Amino acid sequence: MTKRECYDICIENKRNSLSSRIAARDNALAKLESNNPRFAEIKRLMSALGAKIAITAIAGDKKKLKDMEDTLSALDEERRGIVKCAGIEDIEYECENCHDTGYCAGKICDCIKRAATELYIGKLSEVAPIGDCRFENFDLSYYPDTETESGNPKKRMTSILKLCREYVIKFDPKTSESLLFTGNTGLGKTHLSLAIAYELLLKGYDVIYGSAYNLFSKMESEHFSGHSDKSYLDAVGCDLLIIDDLGGEFVSPYIQSLVYNIVNTRLLARKPTIINTNLSMQDINNIYTPRVASRLLGEYNAKRFLGIDIRQQKSAAK
Numbered sequence: 001m002t003k004r005e006c007y008d009i010c011i012e013n014k015r016n017s018l019s020s021r022i023a024a025r026d027n028a029l030a031k032l033e034s035n036n037p038r039f040a041e042i043k044r045l046m047s048a049l050g051a052k053i054a055i056t057a058i059a060g061d062k063k064k065l066k067d068m069e070d071t072l073s074a075l076d077e078e079r080r081g082i083v084k085c086a087g088i089e090d091i092e093y094e095c096e097n098c099h100d101t102g103y104c105a106g107k108i109c110d111c112i113k114r115a116a117t118e119l120y121i122g123k124l125s126e127v128a129p130i131g132d133c134r135f136e137n138f139d140l141s142y143y144p145d146t147e148t149e150s151g152n153p154k155k156r157m158t159s160i161l162k163l164c165r166e167y168v169i170k171f172d173p174k175t176s177e178s179l180l181f182t183g184n185t186g187l188g189k190t191h192l193s194l195a196i197a198y199e200l201l202l203k204g205y206d207v208i209y210g211s212a213y214n215l216f217s218k219m220e221s222e223h224f225s226g227h228s229d230k231s232y233l234d235a236v237g238c239d240l241l242i243i244d245d246l247g248g249e250f251v252s253p254y255i256q257s258l259v260y261n262i263v264n265t266r267l268l269a270r271k272p273t274i275i276n277t278n279l280s281m282q283d284i285n286n287i288y289t290p291r292v293a294s295r296l297l298g299e300y301n302a303k304r305f306l307g308i309d310i311r312q313q314k315s316a317a318k
């Protein structure tokens with residue numbers, strides 16, 4: 001599901017909720033009309049008076065018009081009193097800005113944006129641990145502060161965390177760089193990319209996150225069933241695409257060209273992408289062809305995660 005589809009669902013929900021409240025109120029008023037003769041009479045009187053007022057206004061008789069308007073407002077007050085006594089409430093809008101239409105001055109209302117973001121994050125949490133992955137709980141104490149051949153894990157991860165936080169603050173779907181997170185499994189690549197996804201979703205950006213396996217198999221089945229290339233088009237068109245665990249899928253020649261097309265199309269459109277992988281650049285070169293490797297090497301800001309598998313550290317500590 002994309003963010004835009006979430007907007008559509010939330011707008012429809014909001015309108016349905018308003019329609020059902022209006023229908024319930026109309027129903028109660030119709031019952032009142034058939035049970036309360038005075039209420040029915042007031043309704044008839046007000047309707048007749050309304051027509052007369054229009055004619056009198058055209059004729060220009062101001063005194064008569066004023067008397068009629070006073071009568072009309074007295075009738076209206078009486079009508080309101082009866083409605084109130086019957087316990088029928090006025091329609092209260094959930095959102096005063098858009099009156100539950102979902103649109104405000106021709107644009108999607110903030111109430112819909114909030115609801116859609118919540119819905120989207122809820123859907124995403126069914127396939128990825130987005131609820132647990134925040135910058136605030138990215139625990140640097142798991143990374144040893146020692147020099148290794150590849151560098152100091154704590155220093156490296158401190159600087160990657162800083163880069164990710166700044167990435168969110170400065171994010172621009174037309175100018176932000178693409179990132180390639182490499183390194184062994186269990187070092188926080190998924191955690192940090194989900195934290196980025198979460199923050200940017202809250203800011204209202206259209207972020208698509210998925211494992212390479214899930215994203216590509218959906219695209220492949222849509223393509224070969226001949227229905228559409230919807231998932232592919234969504235992935236190349238969104239503000240930020242995050243492909244988790246590149247290399248975790250079965251790589252056919254179709255997948256090779258799919259990966260190249262996604263990477264290349266988004267680079268040409270200057271749209272940022274984040275790719276996580278346990279593979280080395282040499283593996284990427286061998287598995288996805290040199291043209292994919294050269295695009296990633298040349299255009300992505302590559303960051304190698306260092307440290308000791310955190311899942312293993314956590315289970316050893318138990």
Ligand SMILES: [Zn+2]
Pocket residue numbers: 095096097098099100101102103109110111112
């Ligand atoms: Zn609204």
